Amino acid sequence: MLKGRSLIDPMDFSPGELDEIFDLASQIIKSPESFSHVCDGKILATLFYEPSTRTRFSFEAAMLRLGGKVIGFSEPGSSSVSKGESVADTVRVVGCYADIIAMRHPKEGAPKVASIYSTIPVINAGDGGHQHPTQTLTDLLTIKSIKGSLDNLTIGLCGDLKFGRTVHSLIKAMSRYQNNRFILISPNELKVPDYIINELKNHHIEFEEMERLEDTIGSLDILYMTRVQKERFFNEEDYIRLKDSYILDSKKMDTAPKDMIVLHPLPRVNEISGEVDGDKRACYFKQAKYGMYVRMALMAELLGVNNLRED
Amino acid sequence: MLKGRSLIDPMDFSPGELDEIFDLASQIIKSPESFSHVCDGKILATLFYEPSTRTRFSFEAAMLRLGGKVIGFSEPGSSSVSKGESVADTVRVVGCYADIIAMRHPKEGAPKVASIYSTIPVINAGDGGHQHPTQTLTDLLTIKSIKGSLDNLTIGLCGDLKFGRTVHSLIKAMSRYQNNRFILISPNELKVPDYIINELKNHHIEFEEMERLEDTIGSLDILYMTRVQKERFFNEEDYIRLKDSYILDSKKMDTAPKDMIVLHPLPRVNEISGEVDGDKRACYFKQAKYGMYVRMALMAELLGVNNLRED
Amino acid sequence: MLKGRSLIDPMDFSPGELDEIFDLASQIIKSPESFSHVCDGKILATLFYEPSTRTRFSFEAAMLRLGGKVIGFSEPGSSSVSKGESVADTVRVVGCYADIIAMRHPKEGAPKVASIYSTIPVINAGDGGHQHPTQTLTDLLTIKSIKGSLDNLTIGLCGDLKFGRTVHSLIKAMSRYQNNRFILISPNELKVPDYIINELKNHHIEFEEMERLEDTIGSLDILYMTRVQKERFFNEEDYIRLKDSYILDSKKMDTAPKDMIVLHPLPRVNEISGEVDGDKRACYFKQAKYGMYVRMALMAELLGVNNLRED
Numbered sequence: 001m002l003k004g005r006s007l008i009d010p011m012d013f014s015p016g017e018l019d020e021i022f023d024l025a026s027q028i029i030k031s032p033e034s035f036s037h038v039c040d041g042k043i044l045a046t047l048f049y050e051p052s053t054r055t056r057f058s059f060e061a062a063m064l065r066l067g068g069k070v071i072g073f074s075e076p077g078s079s080s081v082s083k084g085e086s087v088a089d090t091v092r093v094v095g096c097y098a099d100i101i102a103m104r105h106p107k108e109g110a111p112k113v114a115s116i117y118s119t120i121p122v123i124n125a126g127d128g129g130h131q132h133p134t135q136t137l138t139d140l141l142t143i144k145s146i147k148g149s150l151d152n153l154t155i156g157l158c159g160d161l162k163f164g165r166t167v168h169s170l171i172k173a174m175s176r177y178q179n180n181r182f183i184l185i186s187p188n189e190l191k192v193p194d195y196i197i198n199e200l201k202n203h204h205i206e207f208e209e210m211e212r213l214e215d216t217i218g219s220l221d222i223l224y225m226t227r228v229q230k231e232r233f234f235n236e237e238d239y240i241r242l243k244d245s246y247i248l249d250s251k252k253m254d255t256a257p258k259d260m261i262v263l264h265p266l267p268r269v270n271e272i273s274g275e276v277d278g279d280k281r282a283c284y285f286k287q288a289k290y291g292m293y294v295r296m297a298l299m300a301e302l303l304g305v306n307n308l309r310e311d
Numbered sequence: 312m313l314k315g316r317s318l319i320d321p322m323d324f325s326p327g328e329l330d331e332i333f334d335l336a337s338q339i340i341k342s343p344e345s346f347s348h349v350c351d352g353k354i355l356a357t358l359f360y361e362p363s364t365r366t367r368f369s370f371e372a373a374m375l376r377l378g379g380k381v382i383g384f385s386e387p388g389s390s391s392v393s394k395g396e397s398v399a400d401t402v403r404v405v406g407c408y409a410d411i412i413a414m415r416h417p418k419e420g421a422p423k424v425a426s427i428y429s430t431i432p433v434i435n436a437g438d439g440g441h442q443h444p445t446q447t448l449t450d451l452l453t454i455k456s457i458k459g460s461l462d463n464l465t466i467g468l469c470g471d472l473k474f475g476r477t478v479h480s481l482i483k484a485m486s487r488y489q490n491n492r493f494i495l496i497s498p499n500e501l502k503v504p505d506y507i508i509n510e511l512k513n514h515h516i517e518f519e520e521m522e523r524l525e526d527t528i529g530s531l532d533i534l535y536m537t538r539v540q541k542e543r544f545f546n547e548e549d550y551i552r553l554k555d556s557y558i559l560d561s562k563k564m565d566t567a568p569k570d571m572i573v574l575h576p577l578p579r580v581n582e583i584s585g586e587v588d589g590d591k592r593a594c595y596f597k598q599a600k601y602g603m604y605v606r607m608a609l610m611a612e613l614l615g616v617n618n619l620r621e622d
Numbered sequence: 623m624l625k626g627r628s629l630i631d632p633m634d635f636s637p638g639e640l641d642e643i644f645d646l647a648s649q650i651i652k653s654p655e656s657f658s659h660v661c662d663g664k665i666l667a668t669l670f671y672e673p674s675t676r677t678r679f680s681f682e683a684a685m686l687r688l689g690g691k692v693i694g695f696s697e698p699g700s701s702s703v704s705k706g707e708s709v710a711d712t713v714r715v716v717g718c719y720a721d722i723i724a725m726r727h728p729k730e731g732a733p734k735v736a737s738i739y740s741t742i743p744v745i746n747a748g749d750g751g752h753q754h755p756t757q758t759l760t761d762l763l764t765i766k767s768i769k770g771s772l773d774n775l776t777i778g779l780c781g782d783l784k785f786g787r788t789v790h791s792l793i794k795a796m797s798r799y800q801n802n803r804f805i806l807i808s809p810n811e812l813k814v815p816d817y818i819i820n821e822l823k824n825h826h827i828e829f830e831e832m833e834r835l836e837d838t839i840g841s842l843d844i845l846y847m848t849r850v851q852k853e854r855f856f857n858e859e860d861y862i863r864l865k866d867s868y869i870l871d872s873k874k875m876d877t878a879p880k881d882m883i884v885l886h887p888l889p890r891v892n893e894i895s896g897e898v899d900g901d902k903r904a905c906y907f908k909q910a911k912y913g914m915y916v917r918m919a920l921m922a923e924l925l926g927v928n929n930l931r932e933d
Contacts, residue, residue: 057719060693065665096599288715382678382682404676405679408680
């Protein structure tokens with residue numbers, strides 16, 4: 001039962017609860033019209049204390065396509081933050097106006113605090129470098145929908161694996177399914193943190209660390225590319241030296257399996273060459289669409305308006 | 312008849328007209344679904360020349376919950392102001408797109424000017440330190456709904472009574488009802504201005520000025536707390552010396568009547584301690600909800616779509 | 623057939639296609655209720671990389687009045703631009719969430735690029751000093767609606783004719799209709815560019831260049847006033863010397879024909895005196911309303927939901 005719950009950490013929901021969301025998402029994808037009024041009369045509040053157009057659009061479109069409506073702000077400048085109000089008070093007031101909150105905040109833990117005080121469900125839409133659970137749900141739904149399963153997959157994760165929260169969450173989330181194998185492809189300076197490696201070891205999950213995408217792309221079911229964010233580097237030189245090391249192009253795609261899919265949380269800068277966009281295996285724009293569908297399913301579940309399934 | 316009218320000053324409407332709004336609000340509170348389509352096809356324009364998230368959300372949620380829709384801006388940066396357009400022209404153009412305007416403006420009198428040129432109703436959503444009539448309507452509806460009446464009440468107003476426009480408006484508004492008594496609790500530097508005192512005297516309305524909340528809290532029906540805004544002080548020292556003088560905590564609440572209610576226009580900083588939030592008499596979050604309901608009733612009246620009452 | 627098309631340049635559509643839009647607009651004006659649900663379930667994305675409140679409001683109100691919904695941003699600060707994403711990627715992602723895009727961009731050609739990559743129709747809502755096709759559609763619908771025809775008209779264009787993109791587009795657009803005549807009224811420094819003059823000559827279209835509005839106002843069917851934008855001048859002195867040269871006031875209106883109409887793309891600063899606003903011939907606020915109607919018709923056509931006409 002997800003009604004009334006909040007989603008703060010990607011691991012908040014059990015695999016069974018996630019299945020409930022993915023099942024609903026599949027039904028929505030098959031017949032969006034059947035769900036176009038389940039949120040009639042509901043209001044989503046998008047409280048974005050830092051801008052994130054893509055994520056905000058995804059949430060807002062999701063609510064609108066369920067028949068609901070939206071209030072919100074997209075940056076701190078237009079909020080009451082400057083008046084010194086606490087997040088706790090803000091969500092208690094917003095709970096008077098709205099039915100569900102999607103909160104983006106530069107400070108780790110802010111959505112957690114919000115969920116404690118809120119009278120309505122709170123969805124963490126990203127808190128600093130910490131968590132971004134709806135991205136993880138997006139990734140899982142995309143994989144499940146295109147590959148048909150979340151088990152028995154060889155998943156290559158490529159790029160900045162040190163700072164990328166989406167990568168960490170995806171590893172943890174996919175580790176809960178059966179018989180998955182991780183290929184961690186990154187420069188030495190941007191390797192997956194030790195605590196994740198330890199978790200993989202403790203759970204006896206197969207993984208390998210690699211330096212070159214070319215050496216492993218032929219063995220992958222999924223290639224998850226990530227952006228090398230300039231702001232993560234301590235100095236400009238390191239950035240320039242490394243940023244082009246992990247660029248996916250047609251040449252590399254030629255050596256990849258025919259049914260491998262390429263994912264990317266977006267926005268990309270140049271880590272996937274434009275020439276790959278036309279490749280059938282390039283699924284990163286589809287992924288954005290699944291992101292909207294999974295948010296539709298998530299909000300319908302948290303609001304308890306998923307009753308179409310009982311029909 | 313309120314259809315087509317604007318609301319600029321809290322005193323624009325007669326007590327009889329206010330009753331019409333409060334009656335409609337009560338019906339909406341009882342049966343919100345009955346009103347969820349009265350504004351179908353209507354558009355509210357929120358013209359916020361300075362940010363005020365709470366007030367904007369309240370207006371927008373109110374319109375959405377009536378079935379209407381919203382266009383707007385939340386700060387001057389995203390408006391045409393920089394192109395040198397007059398408020399008069401802006402509202403004449405906005406009147407081509409929308410059915411009703413809620414305007415927040417840093418300049419006193421701007422909403423008044425707007426209402427003169429506008430072809431559609433204009434609601435003043437706050438103009439500088441001047442007026443904020445929907446806050447007053449919120450306060451009145453909250454008091455009427457919880458205390459059952461707007462007469463025969465002892466109202467304590469505590470904090471910055473010099474600069475707080477909501478306090479001034481509430482005193483004037485409550486003075487129009489029968490047999491109310493005001494206890495004005497403030498530091499000497501932040502006392503109610505003379506013109507308000509003179510009005511109270513001229514109308515033979517009972518009031519007392521106090522320095523300490525502790526000395527009078529036991530006699531109150533309503534305690535209206537206000538924020539001591541840092542920006543109102545001429546120097547930092549004065550602010551630091553005074554800001555904690557008027558903090559409501561559990562200890563003070565212990566000496567208050569069992570049926571006293573605590574109100575606050577929000578946002579609060581630290582003038583009400585968090586430990587008071589759980590007290591049944593703490594009504595400031597409820598007040599925010601009444602704020603949405605009274606704006607629903609107000610807009611339905613100004614748009615002339617309150618006809619459910621005739622059924 | 624306009625379904626699925628984009629509108630980037632005012633000349634993208636043939637006169638026949640424009641007639642289709644104007645016909646639909648006329649029907650919407652006559653019976654807006656009949657069209658209040660044709661965009662049910664549709665989402666407009668307003669991607670405004672620079673603020674333009676008026677244009678954004680017009681698009682948003684248009685979509686809302688067709689029953690659709692809106693997501694968007696109103697300035698670059700709240701977008702993902704700062705993360706280095708290309709316009710091509712942005713529109714491909716937005717195409718996952720929305721059904722149609724209205725894009726305002728400071729860079730010439732950006733909406734064109736967007737339309738190449740987008741899977742959904744893109745409407746150019748202004749790209750730098752380049753194009754603003756919906757303003758041209760607005761002007762044409764206004765003239766057609768009030769004057770009854772787009773042929774046989776003497777059109778005076780007054781003010782900054784050098785930098786004003788709306789003026790250039792209007793000249794080109796009106797040149798496609800029969801037997802129109804242009805009177806180009808501007809200071810020598812702000813004359814229509816040579817390429818436009820050459821086009822008029824090549825198409826044997828009658829025109830005259832004038833310096834004083836007084837000398838020609840008596841002969842006009844339409845007077846199209848434009849703002850002298852301070853930012854177009856190379857130095858302050860030139861601006862001050864010229865800005866008041868072309869102000870329309872009651873005295874000038876006294877010498878104008880009884881059925882001449884005054885148009886202006888707005889916002890105005892002081893090029894039309896407030897005393898003219900009450901004159902029946904002052905149609906610039908009506909023009910803003912036609913702007914909303916023509917955008918309703920345009921979006922309904924591009925989305926293929928104009929089927930009411932077949933009934």
